[in-house]
Amino acid sequence: MAKIGLFICDCGKTLSNVIDYDSIVSDLEKSGKFAFIMRDSVLCKTGLEKMLKQLKKSKVEKVVVAACTPKLYESTWGHLLEKAGMNYYDLVISNIREQCAWVHKDEPQEPITEKAEALILSAANRAETLEEIPHEKIPITQKVVVIGGGIAGLTAAQELAELGIDVDVIERKPTVGGLSLKLGTVFPTQDCSLCVRTTGCPGLGDGSPRRCIYRANIEFNPKIKFYTNSEVVDVLGDIGNFKVVIKKNPRYVSEEKCIRCNECVKVCPVEVPDDFNLGLTTRKAIYMPFVQAIPQVYAIDPKTCKFEKCGKCVKVCPTEAIDLKEKEENLTIDAGAVIIATGFEEYNPALVKEYNYGRYPDVITQTELARLLDVTGPTEGKPIRLSDKKPVKRIIMIQCVGSRDEKHNYYCSNICCMVALKHAVMIKEHFPEIDVIIEYMDIRPVGSRYEEYYRRARELGVTFIRGRPAEVLSKGDQLVVEGENSLTGEFEKIETDLVVLSMAMVPSKGTQELARMLGVAIGQDGFFSTIDPKVRPSETNVVGVYLAGGAMTPMDIPNAVSYAAGAAMGAVKLINQKEIEKPLLTSVVDEDTCSRCRICEWACPFDAAHVVGDKSAQVDQAKCFGCGICAAACPSACIDLRHHTSKQLTAAINGILENGGEAKKIVAITCLECGYSAIDDAGMLGMQYPVNVSVVEVPCTASIDSQVVLDAFGNNADGVLLIGCDRCHYLRGADVANMRISMLQNLLAQFGIEPERMQAFFGDCHDVGGLIEKIKSMVEKINSLEKTKSVLVP
Numbered sequence: 061m062a063k064i065g066l067f068i069c070d071c072g073k074t075l076s077n078v079i080d081y082d083s084i085v086s087d088l089e090k091s092g093k094f095a096f097i098m099r100d101s102v103l104c105k106t107g108l109e110k111m112l113k114q115l116k117k118s119k120v121e122k123v124v125v126a127a128c129t130p131k132l133y134e135s136t137w138g139h140l141l142e143k144a145g146m147n148y149y150d151l152v153i154s155n156i157r158e159q160c161a162w163v164h165k166d167e168p169q170e171p172i173t174e175k176a177e178a179l180i181l182s183a184a185n186r187a188e189t190l191e192e193i194p195h196e197k198i199p200i201t202q203k204v205v206v207i208g209g210g211i212a213g214l215t216a217a218q219e220l221a222e223l224g225i226d227v228d229v230i231e232r233k234p235t236v237g238g239l240s241l242k243l244g245t246v247f248p249t250q251d252c253s254l255c256v257r258t259t260g261c262p263g264l265g266d267g268s269p270r271r272c273i274y275r276a277n278i279e280f281n282p283k284i285k286f287y288t289n290s291e292v293v294d295v296l297g298d299i300g301n302f303k304v305v306i307k308k309n310p311r312y313v314s315e316e317k318c319i320r321c322n323e324c325v326k327v328c329p330v331e332v333p334d335d336f337n338l339g340l341t342t343r344k345a346i347y348m349p350f351v352q353a354i355p356q357v358y359a360i361d362p363k364t365c366k367f368e369k370c371g372k373c374v375k376v377c378p379t380e381a382i383d384l385k386e387k388e389e390n391l392t393i394d395a396g397a398v399i400i401a402t403g404f405e406e407y408n409p410a411l412v413k414e415y416n417y418g419r420y421p422d423v424i425t426q427t428e429l430a431r432l433l434d435v436t437g438p439t440e441g442k443p444i445r446l447s448d449k450k451p452v453k454r455i456i457m458i459q460c461v462g463s464r465d466e467k468h469n470y471y472c473s474n475i476c477c478m479v480a481l482k483h484a485v486m487i488k489e490h491f492p493e494i495d496v497i498i499e500y501m502d503i504r505p506v507g508s509r510y511e512e513y514y515r516r517a518r519e520l521g522v523t524f525i526r527g528r529p530a531e532v533l534s535k536g537d538q539l540v541v542e543g544e545n546s547l548t549g550e551f552e553k554i555e556t557d558l559v560v561l562s563m564a565m566v567p568s569k570g571t572q573e574l575a576r577m578l579g580v581a582i583g584q585d586g587f588f589s590t591i592d593p594k595v596r597p598s599e600t601n602v603v604g605v606y607l608a609g610g611a612m613t614p615m616d617i618p619n620a621v622s623y624a625a626g627a628a629m630g631a632v633k634l635i636n637q638k639e640i641e642k643p644l645l646t647s648v649v650d651e652d653t654c655s656r657c658r659i660c661e662w663a664c665p666f667d668a669a670h671v672v673g674d675k676s677a678q679v680d681q682a683k684c685f686g687c688g689i690c691a692a693a694c695p696s697a698c699i700d701l702r703h704h705t706s707k708q709l710t711a712a713i714n715g716i717l718e719n720g721g722e723a724k725k726i727v728a729i730t731c732l733e734c735g736y737s738a739i740d741d742a743g744m745l746g747m748q749y750p751v752n753v754s755v756v757e758v759p760c761t762a763s764i765d766s767q768v769v770l771d772a773f774g775n776n777a778d779g780v781l782l783i784g785c786d787r788c789h790y791l792r793g794a795d796v797a798n799m800r801i802s803m804l805q806n807l808l809a810q811f812g813i814e815p816e817r818m819q820a821f822f823g824d825c826h827d828v829g830g831l832i833e834k835i836k837s838m839v840e841k842i843n844s845l846e847k848t849k850s851v852l853v854p
Contacts, residue, residue: 065120069103069127115144154183158743178720185715201396210238212609213401219628221283235353244434299604310386312360317381324373340438407564452557462564488520565614579667646684651676663693687790688763724778735783737825762793
């Protein structure tokens with residue numbers, strides 16, 4: 061048995077009138093569990109020096125402190141143990157203030173004292189089973205990989221480079237810029253969509269706060285390297301040591317040799333419609349993707365180039381920059397962190413069949429309209445009918461196409477209303493003779509200065525019709541939009557020259573596969589999920605992987621830039637550590653008993669558990685958050701969570717059940733987050749609950765093995781109450797715990813134990829009133845069961 065020292069605090073003697081400390085010390089001295097018992101009134105302050113002297117003198121192996129909640133002074137006492145030459149995790153705290161004295165002050169002293177004694181013995185039982193916690197040092201590779209070269213990805217790269225960190229940007233298209241390349245002007249500034257920030261402090265060497273990507277010289281920043289025409293094919297490793305495998309597709313033009321002389325374009329005989337300009341102009345098989353493309357290097361379209369059959373571009377190139385035999389190659393980039401900035405794209409409009417996109421050329425999307433309205437676009441900013449190139453007299457915009465629709469995408473795409481309002485205002489300001497109609501479900505201009513667009517549109521004469529159009533039909537050379545005006549109740553048929561669909565925004569192509577490679581969670585909407593949208597909006601469930609911009613949800617450029625800066629800051633904090641020393645409060649697998657069932661892979665919210673080939677399951681110690689969900693889910697019981705093993709939990713529960721008087725006891729097992737905070741808050745607020753309810757803690761309610769609960773009932777527990785977070789800090793713990801509770805209740809019924817003796821409460825730390833009511837109602841229910849049993853069995 062471990063040699064245990066006990067420190068007891070009466071909180072400035074304020075607890076002495078509730079708990080009989082003399083009685084406790086006398087009983088515990090007789091128990092033989094403790095090498096010494098030291099009592100003090102202010103262990104958290106003046107008593108620290110006494111504790112240190114006692115620890116150095118006694119040479120105990122484990123320490124129990126019976127005092128206030130561990131939320132207050134656990135770190136203080138843990139570091140004190142380290143000063144004494146012990147391990148931080150050799151400490152167990154028995155909370156006899158918030159969870160005993162303060163919540164039972166109206167009870168007689170004897171049962172309160174008995175409960176306090178039981179809580180201390182419970183802590184001692186746990187201390188006896190504690191094992192040494194190993195530490196692991198994780199070196200951090202001093203580079204960040206940004207996946208996606210849109211505005212968010214470029215912003216993140218700039219932020220990192222300014223802080224002296226090397227960053228590689230991977231973009232699957234021949235040029236960076238993303239969706240912004242087609243947008244022309246953007247809200248709320250009504251200026252160029254391709255502006256990026258300049259230096260961190262414009263006054264220090266660069267007087268302009270923003271510049272277009274072409275003039276910002278991003279491609280010449282020595283800290284930033286671009287891999288365009290490239291895609292991620294695999295990601296290996298984990299925090300600090302990612303290995304990002306990319307496939308670099310051939311561009312056929314050397315970035316190092318090309319001098320942008322345009323001679324190759326002049327001699328190329330292949331001319332094809334330019335999709336970038338809606339097919340209204342043509343380009344060559346060798347082309348510059350965009351006038352401000354980064355890199356400023358030509359690319360060859362392999363689908364249209366004749367390659368060796370022609371070869372004119374090779375002959376004319378003065379720097380021998382063209383290699384028509386170039387092959388794709390795989391490269392591996394080492395990185396300490398990864399930022400996902402893959403953005404979003406328009407939902408395929410052809411899938412919303414009632415609007416006949418693709419069938420009628422004059423049905424286009426807002427992104428295509430943006431290209432028409434751009435002064436650098438194919439019509440120099442003049443809106444025309446694509447069918448006959450004639451000017452338009454009327455444009456109808458249809459909102460929420462593919463959005464807020466259970467048949468397509470249930471969610472609102474956030475930016476579509478503003479895109480339509482921006483375009484409507486642009487058209488009316490430059491072409492007031494054009495009639496603009498917006499057919500909408502709801503107009504949602506949420507953001508700084510966004511309401512101004514709506515007001516401006518109305519002032520300029522834009523017509524708003526509430527309702528979702530039923531169909532777009534053709535009538536001669538006109539289109540007809542049919543639908544009900546929900547404000548008047550009339551079914552309307554309106555002729556128009558051009559129909560513009562405000563499409564839903566959906567995750568970029570390849571999002572699902574990239575999520576699989578990285579192990580990052582995806583939400584119901586298909587976008588990457590953050591680990592906590594409120595306080596960690598740029599972090600994922602995989603440590604070291606961050607989100608920037610529209611990869612997490614459709615958003616405007618100001619928000620994308622803000623999120624990108626947040627993602628960069630998260631990566632910086634990690635990279636600057638250079639090395640992490642992590643206590644392994646993590647799950648560990650007994651390889652001899654693992655059946656390779658892969659349930660741990662399903663259970664782990666953080667992609668830390670894996671079964672590879674015919675080997676046993678492995679838990680990536682760097683990725684593991686220590687929630688213990690995999691341990692409780694394992695049917696072979698081959699996984700344990702260090703510092704919170706099933707053996708330790710059972711020992712703590714037995715300490716409560718086997719001590720503290722003859723009264724029947726209810727064990728409340730709380731998670732260390734909202735559950736424990738709520739039960740603590742009850743004490744701080746002086747809220748009372750029955751004295752036969754005692755608390756033990758676990759990292760997450762989903763970490764509780766079913767056998768632990770069954771053993772508690774086998775040791776005469778009157779009931780077991782699980783207390784956890786309504787919105788689990790480990791993402792899915794509450795859901796898993798609820799499933800296990802339902803299973804356990806059915807199992808208890810088979811053993812002849814009333815299912816009502818096993819209950820749960822899930823809430824946040826402020827729902828103290830609800831928790832206390834739950835405890836009281838459970839105690840009343842169990843008391844009624846006992847009365848019924850006594851009547852049936854005299």
